[in-house]
Amino acid sequence: MLDSHDHSDRIAEILEAHQGLEGPLLPILHAVQEAFGYIPEAAVPQIAKALMLSKAEVHGVVSFYHDFRSAPAGRHVLKLCRAEACQTMGADAVADRIKKALGIGWHETTPDGRVTLEPVFCLGLCACGPAAMVDGRLVGRVDEGVLAEVAK
């Protein structure tokens, strides 16, 4: 995605705020994502330079951790649990129906920018599976009805 905004001033502030911290990369990346909703591509060389790391090292960390996005999410983020306990409760079939209803796959956003669909691996709600998280809120025993919550 073309990143037309210049985020460098805000990123410089974030870098400054984390100066002297031991192991600062993850807190910096969290702060950048908090500020913009994702990690802008241009942030990678700026962070790498400030921390005296290579761009590849920073990029590797960004892509290793699924919590970091490389593009802005939709207005709603629907996370569906894909781990064992939820699978035994039919999570795969529910996920298939939800993907079909939305017309998107994992890590994708509907063309109208309404919903981003993400897999998650256990939300600690194993007794009430299939579990989901809608905009940060936990939901148990989900089926396609959960789509009503992301209809706007």
Ligand code: FES
């Ligand atoms: S396995 Fe789905 S919440 Fe734990």
